[in-house]
Amino acid sequence: MSTTKPSGATQIRLLTIGDVAERTGTATSTLRFYEDRRLISSRRNSSGYRIYHHDVIRRVSFIRTAKRVGLTLEEIGEALGSLPDGRTPNARDWARLARAWSPVLDERIATLTRLREQLDSCIGCGCLSLTSCGIWNPDDVAATLGDGPRYLLSDERPDGVADESDRPADS
Amino acid sequence: MSTTKPSGATQIRLLTIGDVAERTGTATSTLRFYEDRRLISSRRNSSGYRIYHHDVIRRVSFIRTAKRVGLTLEEIGEALGSLPDGRTPNARDWARLARAWSPVLDERIATLTRLREQLDSCIGCGCLSLTSCGIWNPDDVAATLGDGPRYLLSDERPDGVADESDRPADS
């Protein structure tokens, strides 16, 4: 797929869209789409075929990893925007990106960890009452505590509360 | 918004869609959508208004948290499907859900952590070469190592590599 003939150990493969697709596990259509959205870039050979710099593979890996954890292409694009387009990113480039993303990633990790801990603690504590497991919505728990946790522990309904009997005659 | 008159300290507020929207920070249209998708449920009062059990707030919080970290409504729906619809979930219910999700959450956390470490290590190690920072795409790194890391360290191009000079005469 190289546009030039191999030159031994120093051969560099410039990549076609198919090469990149195969190596990143991404459809060629997706790569064209990412290019449209300015997330990656390419040059062209004499007949109009896209030619990719090797770095594109790291960029695509980055995009897919970031997407996987819930970041949007727009957020990812902003981050990638801080990387140079023409040359291989250097330490300063990555440092800038890392600094910008650290808080975002930290927050995401924290959210996930909390979610897992919540589930785990729900096993541990029995999680039958909002009293001992008011992690989900503290705001809401406060409102509930003064009211009647008993109701939240079982199916029994306090008096005066709407039930099937609340639907006497449908209009 | 209660459908019955307050009865002192034991008052239970059954929630209207507006209440739930306000307490979960979710649009009413979204709540209706979630109901359509069977992620939450409601009963109706005599005039057709939705009436929500208190638990719906935890369910919605759960949905939004899970969504935030990249899970789809379908995945979330499957998880919630293991919770009882009519009654407040008990320990066994949550345990089942937690067990099912633990690996998924672990994987997500691992991915995020790796992403962050990659960025951090790119600062630490200089990240100028794939040799020392081949975390992005090991597969690709291997292919590169034999070729010419020099190229990847700078803008200079090895001989025989396509450049602007690769576009001699368009067609």
Added chain:
DNA sequence: ACTTGCCTTCAAGTTTACTTGAAACTTTAG
């Protein structure tokens, strides 16, 4: 009583992230 605001359904529109298809050109293998 009246007015404002919340609620209902249902259909259609929006955004994000792609995928698919058509028609044509290029490259590669035999």
Added chain:
DNA sequence: CTAAAGTTTCAAGTAAACTTGAAGGCAAGT
């Protein structure tokens, strides 16, 4: 040389997750 595989553009289609709008019923305050 020829056929198959790969590539191009552009337009349109798709799926997920909602949002918006219309037309109307219900509720709460004054």
